[in-house]
Amino acid sequence: MEKGMLGREDILEILKGAPFLGEDCWLASGAALVLYGVKEQTRDIDLVCTTELADRLEAQGVAFRRSPLGNTRIFAYSGQIEVLENWETDEVIQVEGLPAASLLSIRKQKEALGREKDWADIRRIDAFLEGRKRT
Template identity: 50%
Template sequence: MLYKKDIIKILKEVDLPLGEYWLTSGAALVIHGVKEATNDIDLGCTTELIEDFIEEGCKYEVVEDGSRIVEVNDKIEILENWFVDKIEFICGLPVGSLESIKKQKSELGREKDIKDIRLIDEFQAK
């Protein structure tokens, strides 16, 4: 499991170019304080950053909408143009806003996403 300190440390070590990536999904919820831990780090990113990782030989897959998902390492996946409406900076990292993540999870509609939406709602109600 990855906790907030782990996520921050891993992303500082990878040293991605600011403005070309943002935390989303479970890792963003950990950074916001909504969840205690997550299994991996999902990042949204620009096409330029995806291209850099593909050129370095990282594994990737093309999804239904034509965008790509790259496996950076065993802890980080980056999702091409997985946009969020608003990015906030927390602990020096670009993180999708809770409303943006809630919107994404609502569109996905999986059971785990519905659970996360409830956690976001409970967190915001505090």
């Protein structure tokens, strides 16, 4: 595994210490794709939270910055976890016992961002879903 990258076991271990995962907070982006088996590793863990949880995190003094897209808050929960306020998610399901944005929700989020790395992930998601249809 590439240095500094997180695999499935790393992600699961790190998320054991995230006390707020649940109805108000779920896994998204690259880390979710690793748990789904779409890709092998990711650089960090992105979580999405409701405004209510974002308000609680801010009140607890968790550092945040404003997103240039929509002026929502992005919390730096730890060196490896970012919590993004109200990142549009159509569906949340359970993956490895954790709440996570569905593959189609992640695909839609990545399409909206439109960066080269997002298009690479979209191609991976599409290939993964196509492979599941065949089995």
